[in-house]
Amino acid sequence: MASSFILKGTLIYAEDSSTLKVIPDGYLVCENGISKGVYETLPERFSGLKIRDYGDRLIIPGLVDLHVHAPQYAFRGLGMDLELLDWLKQHAFPEEMRYADLSYAKEAYRMFSEDLKKSTTSRACIFATSHREATELLMDLMEESGLCTYVGKSSMDRNCPDELREDTENGLREVSVWLDHVQGKYTHTYPILTPRFVPACSDPMLEGLGKIRHQYQLPVQSHLSENPNEVAMVKKLCPWSKFYGDVYDRFGLFGGEEKAIMAHCVWSGPEEIDRIRERGVFVAHCPESNMNLLSGIAPIRAYLDAGIRVGLGSDVAGGSSISLFRAVMQAVQVSKLYWRLEDSDLKPLTLTEAFWMATKGGGAFFGKVGSFEEGYELDALVLDDREITYLGKRSAAERLEQLIYLSQEPDITAKYVAGRQLF
Amino acid sequence: MASSFILKGTLIYAEDSSTLKVIPDGYLVCENGISKGVYETLPERFSGLKIRDYGDRLIIPGLVDLHVHAPQYAFRGLGMDLELLDWLKQHAFPEEMRYADLSYAKEAYRMFSEDLKKSTTSRACIFATSHREATELLMDLMEESGLCTYVGKSSMDRNCPDELREDTENGLREVSVWLDHVQGKYTHTYPILTPRFVPACSDPMLEGLGKIRHQYQLPVQSHLSENPNEVAMVKKLCPWSKFYGDVYDRFGLFGGEEKAIMAHCVWSGPEEIDRIRERGVFVAHCPESNMNLLSGIAPIRAYLDAGIRVGLGSDVAGGSSISLFRAVMQAVQVSKLYWRLEDSDLKPLTLTEAFWMATKGGGAFFGKVGSFEEGYELDALVLDDREITYLGKRSAAERLEQLIYLSQEPDITAKYVAGRQLF
Numbered sequence: 001m002a003s004s005f006i007l008k009g010t011l012i013y014a015e016d017s018s019t020l021k022v023i024p025d026g027y028l029v030c031e032n033g034i035s036k037g038v039y040e041t042l043p044e045r046f047s048g049l050k051i052r053d054y055g056d057r058l059i060i061p062g063l064v065d066l067h068v069h070a071p072q073y074a075f076r077g078l079g080m081d082l083e084l085l086d087w088l089k090q091h092a093f094p095e096e097m098r099y100a101d102l103s104y105a106k107e108a109y110r111m112f113s114e115d116l117k118k119s120t121t122s123r124a125c126i127f128a129t130s131h132r133e134a135t136e137l138l139m140d141l142m143e144e145s146g147l148c149t150y151v152g153k154s155s156m157d158r159n160c161p162d163e164l165r166e167d168t169e170n171g172l173r174e175v176s177v178w179l180d181h182v183q184g185k186y187t188h189t190y191p192i193l194t195p196r197f198v199p200a201c202s203d204p205m206l207e208g209l210g211k212i213r214h215q216y217q218l219p220v221q222s223h224l225s226e227n228p229n230e231v232a233m234v235k236k237l238c239p240w241s242k243f244y245g246d247v248y249d250r251f252g253l254f255g256g257e258e259k260a261i262m263a264h265c266v267w268s269g270p271e272e273i274d275r276i277r278e279r280g281v282f283v284a285h286c287p288e289s290n291m292n293l294l295s296g297i298a299p300i301r302a303y304l305d306a307g308i309r310v311g312l313g314s315d316v317a318g319g320s321s322i323s324l325f326r327a328v329m330q331a332v333q334v335s336k337l338y339w340r341l342e343d344s345d346l347k348p349l350t351l352t353e354a355f356w357m358a359t360k361g362g363g364a365f366f367g368k369v370g371s372f373e374e375g376y377e378l379d380a381l382v383l384d385d386r387e388i389t390y391l392g393k394r395s396a397a398e399r400l401e402q403l404i405y406l407s408q409e410p411d412i413t414a415k416y417v418a419g420r421q422l423f
Numbered sequence: 424m425a426s427s428f429i430l431k432g433t434l435i436y437a438e439d440s441s442t443l444k445v446i447p448d449g450y451l452v453c454e455n456g457i458s459k460g461v462y463e464t465l466p467e468r469f470s471g472l473k474i475r476d477y478g479d480r481l482i483i484p485g486l487v488d489l490h491v492h493a494p495q496y497a498f499r500g501l502g503m504d505l506e507l508l509d510w511l512k513q514h515a516f517p518e519e520m521r522y523a524d525l526s527y528a529k530e531a532y533r534m535f536s537e538d539l540k541k542s543t544t545s546r547a548c549i550f551a552t553s554h555r556e557a558t559e560l561l562m563d564l565m566e567e568s569g570l571c572t573y574v575g576k577s578s579m580d581r582n583c584p585d586e587l588r589e590d591t592e593n594g595l596r597e598v599s600v601w602l603d604h605v606q607g608k609y610t611h612t613y614p615i616l617t618p619r620f621v622p623a624c625s626d627p628m629l630e631g632l633g634k635i636r637h638q639y640q641l642p643v644q645s646h647l648s649e650n651p652n653e654v655a656m657v658k659k660l661c662p663w664s665k666f667y668g669d670v671y672d673r674f675g676l677f678g679g680e681e682k683a684i685m686a687h688c689v690w691s692g693p694e695e696i697d698r699i700r701e702r703g704v705f706v707a708h709c710p711e712s713n714m715n716l717l718s719g720i721a722p723i724r725a726y727l728d729a730g731i732r733v734g735l736g737s738d739v740a741g742g743s744s745i746s747l748f749r750a751v752m753q754a755v756q757v758s759k760l761y762w763r764l765e766d767s768d769l770k771p772l773t774l775t776e777a778f779w780m781a782t783k784g785g786g787a788f789f790g791k792v793g794s795f796e797e798g799y800e801l802d803a804l805v806l807d808d809r810e811i812t813y814l815g816k817r818s819a820a821e822r823l824e825q826l827i828y829l830s831q832e833p834d835i836t837a838k839y840v841a842g843r844q845l846f
Contacts, residue, residue: 074814077828078821080755081773104814111812291756294771296763320752320828329743332503333714337757340719341764348717350504389534391497391527398501405500405743408831 003419004031006046007380009054010396011038013061013372014356017304021372022396027051028059030378033419037374054382057413058399061370062122062379063324064362066284067221067263067313069127070138070151071096071105073112077320084227084293084318085199088160092317096129097163105134113141119322120410122379122417123148123366125221125261125284125313127194130154130164132174139182143189146422148366148379152194152221153178157205160196172208179216188418190219197223198234198247210252219365220253221284224262224272227295231267243272245281255279259365263313266290266298273306282309282365285357287330289318297338300331301346304353311362312354323408328354351401378419384411426842427454429469430803432477433819434461436484436795437779440727444795445819450474451482453801456842460797477805480836481822484793485545485802486747487785489707490644490686490736492550493561493574494519494528496535500743507650507716507741508622511583515740519552520586528557536564542745543833545802545840546571546789548644548684548707548736550617553577553587555597562605566612569845571789571802575617575644576601580628583619595631602639611841613642620646621657621670633675642788643676644707647685647695650718654690666695668704678702682788686736689713689721696729705732705788708780710753712741720761723754724769727776734785735777746831751777774824801842807834 011026021038029036029046036046072092079091099105116124126142126149128135135153142149155175157168166174175193182191193213195201201209213220225231225244234244241247245262248254254262256279263284268276276283285300303310312327313319319327328351335349363370369377385403394402403410415422434449444461452459452469459469495515502514522528539547549565549572551558558576565572578598580591589597598616605614616636618624624632636643648654648667657667664670668685671677677685679702686707691699699706708723726733735750736742742750751774758772786793792800808826817825826833838845 077811077825078817080824080828081771108814111814115812288756291759294759294763297760333711334760336714336717337720337760337764340717341760348504388500389538391531391534394501401503402500405503 004049006030006042006049006051007054007059007382008051009057009059009382011059011372012396012400014352014359015371015373017353017356017361020352020355020397024396028372028380030419033378035372035374035376035378038372054413058383058385058396058403060381060383060400061359061363061372062381062415062417063120063358064311064366064370065121065124065314065322065324066261066282066311066362066365067286068124068316068322070109070112071099071129072317073115074108076317080292080320083229084295085229087293093161093164097161099129099131099134100163102133102137105131105137109134109138109141113145116322117145117147117422120324120381120412121147121322122415123363123369125150125192125365126152127221128153130156130166130171132178135178136181139186139189143186146417146420148188148417150190150192150219150221152192154194154196155205155209156196156200157202159199168202168205168208171205172212175209175212183216193218193220193253195222195253197230198244199230199237203238206247206251206253213252213258217258219259221261222248222253222263224265225267226264227293228267243269245272245275249275249279255281261365263315264290264295264298265303266296273303277306277308280309282311284313285310285331286313286315286319287327287334288320289315291334292320293318297334297342299338299343299346300335300349309361309364310357311365312358321408324358325404325410326408328358328404331357351404355404378416380416381412382414384413387411427472429453429465429472429474430477430482430805431474432480432482432805434482434795435819435823437775437783438794438796440776440779440784443775443778443820447819451795451803453842456801458795458797458799458801461795477836481806481808481819481826483804483806483823484782484786484795485804485838485840486543486781487734487789487793488544488547488737488745488747489684489705489734489785489788490709491547491739491745493532493535494522494552495740496538497531499740503715503743506652507718508652510716516584516587520584522552522554522557523586525556525560528554528560532557532561532564536568539745540568540570540845543747543804543835544570544745545838546786546792548573548615548788549575550644551576553579553589553594555601558601559604562609562612566609569840569843571611571840573613573615573642573644575615577617577619578628578632579619579623580625582622591625591628591631594628595635598632598635602635606639616641616643616676618643618645618676620653621667622653622660626661629670629674629676636675636681640681642682644684645671645676645686647688648690649687650716651690666692668695668698672698672702678704684788686738687713687718687721688726689719696726696731700729700731703732705734707736708733708754709736709738709742710750710757711743712738714757715743716741720757720765722761722766722769723758723772732784732787733780734788735781744831747781748827748833749831751781751827754780774827778827801839803839804835805837807836810834
């Protein structure tokens with residue numbers, strides 16, 4: 001239950017992509033799950049609220065993972081010597097087949113949901129497999145975890161193993177059944193339409209999903225321009241399309257009033273980038289996955305300059321870890337390589353920019369999320385950095401920088417999501 | 424004291440860069456600090472030795488860090504938004520000045536040596552500052568830690584703050600005094616000549632160090648072709664040189680019978696690469712540092728193909744973490760980006776290759792080190808991977824892969840260096 005209270009500690013959050021706000025010994029006021037702002041001195045009007053004093057611990061907004069595959073969690077960190085399409089065939093798809101078995105799904109999804117709950121992630125947009133029942137089970141577990149999540153039953157009717165391939169009509173019917181089962185069932189777990197990616201979705205499948213989207217007013221998540229081989233495959237499969245993203249857009253699955261997330265966008269050309277901006281699509285930047293699966297580096301600086309909405313994704317298991325601190329570090333690191341090796345006009349991301357993407361940037365997909373400003377849903381992590389040895393004095397911003405670089409799974413003293421204390 | 428015993432567990436080591444040896448429930452025999460080989464069944468002749476049974480824990484060789492700056496440890500993970508030469512001016516040099524104060528040096532170096540002892544690193548080649556007394560103090564602490572290390576008093580007589588700049592003659596005299604103090608003083612801590620890098624060492628300084636090297640028969644460590652700005656600076660400072668490494672070589676500081684390590688080699692041209700190979704120079708590959716300081720990616724595949732000796736370095740604090748598991752992961756990751764963005768003829772490194780570089784590859788600088796084969800010095804880590812949640816069965820090699828990707832500071836049950844148990 002969301003409640004009202006005050007957190008006291010060293011507050012840090014990114015107000016925008018270039019402004020890190022720091023309030024040492026600050027007060028963060030929560031009323032009914034919503035921030036009433038941060039204060040150096042507590043205003044008299046809040047004196048009735050109970051203060052939870054965390055001393056000099058760092059308190060930051062919970063992190064937002066815009067792209068993660070729950071059914072790949074059980075083999076994260078394995079099989080990293082293949083490129084995307086081969087890796088899907090040899091690792092991801094065989095594992096995903098196992099989710100036809102609900103007892104396996106239950107065990108594996110429980111592991112995922114428990115580990116995600118313990119992590120720095122407060123909110124996530126999650127791919128499930130194409131199995132409806134296992135997806136519903138995952139949603140039950142995510143609700144139980146207390147995290148706020150969007151979960152999608154994947155749709156796929158071509159270019160995948162028989163065990164995962166849906167008949168188009170059946171697949172679409174299963175999406176409707178799934179939506180009827182889960183809509184309104186939970187308080188903080190939501191369905192999201194999830195065409196796997198164009199190579200695995202025929203035009204009729206995408207067209208059907210577009211209609212369902214219109215009918216149910218749903219957000220959508222998918223993959224876009226991750227790998228050159230994949231982009232070439234889409235060109236072949238949809239010769240009528242102007243570019244990869246044009247396929248989603250043609251079927252009403254690209255942005256719009258109900259939001260859309262496209263993961264990766266490593267190889268988006270100028271037209272696709274324009275369309276992403278025009279449609280208000282969120283780009284989920286997944287730097288580790290893009291390295292591991294030999295995809296490349298997404299030009300995130302160009303997207304930020306163009307006013308495109310960007311958040312971070314772990315992309316487990318293309319990324320090995322659910323740690324978003326790791327994703328923040330790697331977003332900065334690969335942007336430096338992009339500047340050095342590809343385009344010296346695109347200056348590297350700063351740590352503040354990457355931290356902003358992991359909080360308020362991606363949080364915007366969930367509404368007013370990812371900041372401590374007044375009116376934002378109160379997601380907070382209380383972090384204990386006493387394990388990091390140091391000498392002398394560090395500023396609060398320096399403590400955060402060291403934590404991000406050195407503790408990819410930091411000690412978390414307490415975790416709040418939308419005002420609910422998870423632990 | 425080195426002793427004789429048998430370790431039992433799941434043994435894993437890289438026999439060469441493409442061969443990962445795995446012996447589940449294997450016996451690793453140590454006599455007087457030297458491996459007598461690994462066995463599935465214990466030979467009768469070793470039945471007198473005590474067995475330390477670690478169940479199904481993973482046992483791997485200790486890791487070798489070929490390049491780390493001890494006096495930068497106290498600010499690791501901070502100030503990562505600058506390029507090499509600016510970062511040196513604004514972060515590294517000001518911190519290094521503090522080591523003129525022995526009480527500061529003692530506190531900071533103790534933190535470094537204690538943390539390094541607790542880490543996966545068994546052996547390291549360490550830069551100190553230009554201060555002789557603080558360097559001797561660091562060597563005392565390293566000896567106390569039980570790790571095997573080379574430690575170098577840095578030499579620098581130009582292009583650095585006054586507080587660090589040595590008068591050339593004085594600086595050379597201090598090197599001799601240092602060597603007279605420390606040679607033969609320790610059992611597992613050795614001096615190594617350490618010209619900071621060409622931009623900070625005049626020709627007379629390098630010439631003098633070359634003479635000292637010849638006189639004392641010492642190995643040498645330095646930096647080479649890390650960053651384009653630095654390479655351009657060397658060209659200007661030493662217009663007579665054919666390439667950066669030619670400067671070290673001219674003064675007898677580049678490979679030879681007494682070994683040499685050159686860190687980075689990101690921007691080495693064909694002539695420099697030939698010279699590195701001819702002289703048997705070790706390349707210390709520092710992937711995280713090369714990202715953080717905007718240097719680029721070293722073409723390690725080309726070096727391996729050319730038969731150049733390569734190991735890994737954390738390069739703290741250009742690298743943020745002393746974790747060599749992190750360096751292994753990042754070596755693979757940046758090699759994938761190099762393949763994708765720079766040269767598709769240079770295929771990405773495999774995990775086994777990167778693990779080999781972190782053990783036997785870099786270990787060769789210390790002699791027969793970094794493997795469990797008979798005759799190798801016995802460095803071993805007993806690792807506990809029970810924190811990593813998983814389902815079903817994994818092979819021992821998969822357990823190692825997951826540990827490297829997910830636990831950059833793994834739980835270490837026991838650590839042996841040259842047969843001595845550190846904990």
